[in-house]
Amino acid sequence: MTTTNTDRANRTIPLSRRSVLRTTGAAGALAVAGAGLPFFTRVAAADEQLIETCGGDVDVVVALDYSGSIRSAGTWGDIQSGVDSFLAVVPEDVQLGLVTFGDAPSAFEYGPGNLLDFATASNVSAIRAGIPASVPQQENATHMPGALDFSNAILEQEGRGGTEIIILITDGGPNYESGVVGDGAAPPDDDTTFPYGTFAYTGGSTGSENGTAGEQGEIDETTSIATAIKDAGRRVIAVGIGENVAGFDDYLRDEIASSADDFVSVQDASNLGSELDAVISEVCEECVDCSAAGQLAKYEFACVETDPDTGECLAYDFVPEGAAADTVAYTPGSFVSKPGEPFEPMAASFDTAYCDLYALVKSGRELEVQSFEGIDGSLTVETANDEKFAISFVAFYCTEDAAIEALARFPSRGSRSSPRGNRSPPRGRR
Template sequence: MANFSGTRPVSRHARLVHVVHSTGVAESPSLTAFARGTPATPAFRPPAIQPYVLNKAGLRSDFVGRIELPVSDPWRRDIIPNRAPRVAVCGKRAAYPFAEPRTTSALHRDRTMSTETDRYTSSINRRTILRGAALTSVVGFVGVPAFSTRALATDGILDTCGTLDVVCAIDTSGSLSGSEVANLEAGINAFIDELPTDGSVLVGTVEFGNNGVRNKNDLQNPNGLTVSVSSPRGNTPMAGVIDLADQAVYGDSAARSDAVKLVVLFTDGGPNYTNTTYSVGGYTAPRDASSDWSAASGNGTYDNADTASATVSEGEMAETALVAASVKSPSVGDGDTLIATVYVGDSDTEAMTSGAITQYTDLPTYMADRIASGPEFAIDVDVANVQRLVDDLVAILDDLCCAPCPAAFPLKYEWVETDDAEGDCAGEFVVYDADDRVVPEVDGLRLVSVTCDEDGEPQEACFETTLCELSYVVKAGRDTESDTVTPADTDGVVCVSGIELANPRGKVVSHAISNVVFTCPEA
């Protein structure tokens, strides 16, 4: 495999490559691409590539596919020797850069270029499409006005975040060096500084190490919190701190019942502990004597506490994974708490026994598969790279956060037919404000796809949104339909369809969308 760094600047020979949908999206989505030409060669465009308006099927949460780019001789000769071309999947919030597997994140390990097959390939899912860095420009899909996508929150402080309660659990075990503790402290404080201070986010912290869980800061506004990480000592009671942090996001006096709950676990190793119970801030772990919170029921203690405190055993890893699963389960713990993990270890198998390696492979894999709420919530980063640590964490929050209804509402998306329309659609949506003035789209609401019928009229329009809630009225023919939606329930995408009605002969006719008016939900 020949790897190309995705962090290098793009040279004049490495032009941006956009990925668009080909035909056959509905059942088995396939991705393909076209590239702009280099100064030395004409534009390379593989045959049979047809730009395709992204539709609802192309944005499914269960969509999984692979990008495959045939590499032409001039492309290989003129682009690859200079810099890796960037490939982007254009859809929803941003574009996803494609190049070398980033060793600093579990999300980016599968992007490679094979010199044997001359294909760039990458396994992708919908969430990784949305996680990418914003482009300065994007493809103008047929029927969708071209616009510059909003940059991720890492370009600046998050302004607001719906309602989020988050506790940072910080490893202070003896395997961390003094410089690593300093970098970890800097990263955590920089992350806290990125959080909005409008009251939408409350943050707390707790340390685990040296045979205990201690130094708890209750949930509070981020602008009142600065973390001083203790000197590293002792082992890593991970099971206990996960349970205790989860209790805190629900039980602290400032905790909010309607908030999204998140535990962020910072660690350089795996679970190893000798105590059978842990307490901090009025909370005790295990929280009860059931087998939901320790390996065996009835005794209210951790059953795999390892007398060899310097090792990470299979039993400790299994018991900790059990606790994490209970925390994440809405039917077991206080709610469906999300867990994000930040692995900053120097060795992927640090202190793991042979049995633990056989069962769990390595610590980053264990964190992503058994502790975090999914690979997209697992970060693997060099602790010296403080900025990357912060960027990756804020990217996770950017997916979780939502924004209040904007003052610019109501907004009307009106379908306008145009003589120069190309492709399946005979026009485009134009945005109007309450005074019928043409205005740009607002932050937090973007039209991302239009599906048209054989007459070129829109039957479906899909919008990406970061708003917490919004209402809309769709007009189709002489009829209207309205709804109030919570985009978080639909993975940030709201699709509006035309209205089906029976004509006088009893035949069901689908009327195309005339306009969609978005408003703020009534209090």
């Protein structure tokens, strides 16, 4: 997810990349092991879309820097707007928390003892109100370790034990006064009470905030805290604002973020919204690797409704062969048919959590292996013959080798009857 972009206003969310290995019959399909088989690559993109659900238990705490350097740079308006844009697209099944930090961290509370809650419209409105309209004049430090500790404690106490993420948004490195945070007493200045404990720091300056960011004690102490959070299984995404993040881009990427891919560089603060939108898209559409051997699932286009008097088939749809598979799921009625012909499927969509899959598709007497990479939660198979004939079945595999092996075992063309038998289905558009 590592990005360094200055303009992503026209971002689109990519769909799966689909490649096709096609043959007009199984005979000779593997005799050439790909030689003589036309290879096609198709790439599709969707318009930017709102993610309605995240799936699984995802809890996110945003740690938002509002230090004096942001006030001096005049970027707070853009940052506030970017966070507002992000809040608008967080799915309602995600739990959301907020920590702001300058001289000391401060945690937003929906109510007493409630610092993490679902991103419903009313809760999002409340959390927006918790973001200062302007950077307070007295906030000069950047208490990054306190913000990380507060965020981590919120997830530890109120998180659901699923995917737990801290999104740290800052324009520089740690810069703070030593002391205890969470007890509401100085030092440091502007400390607030925190329901989940107090945290002591010794790596900062003594007596007052000295205005110099990234001194070795601050670097080491903040790194240690970030490392402990990551070791506990939580993910830290660091979002750095400004050119080279005031010289702390490498530090945020290498020491604070969970990985290099979890560092996002936003050189122009006005682009923060699109970058944060991309972050939640990536989090909610995270896929898993497929490692199962053999066939995962197979769906045949078959009769699903008959006339009780005549026995005539009234409706067709894709149905699983054997027990329904939850690894590759089909929503009944979601196929796209040939115009004017209701039961001639030219395409069908399936939901899956896998990153990559291979589909063996039969249309008429033709078969092909369709490859899907970087799946975003769903994939769409198409006919194996450029819409000459309807899809009769789709079988899914984790590996290309398994799919090609299945294709090779299939009877040569003309030797297999239609899965619908000899009855011609009604025609029209589904």
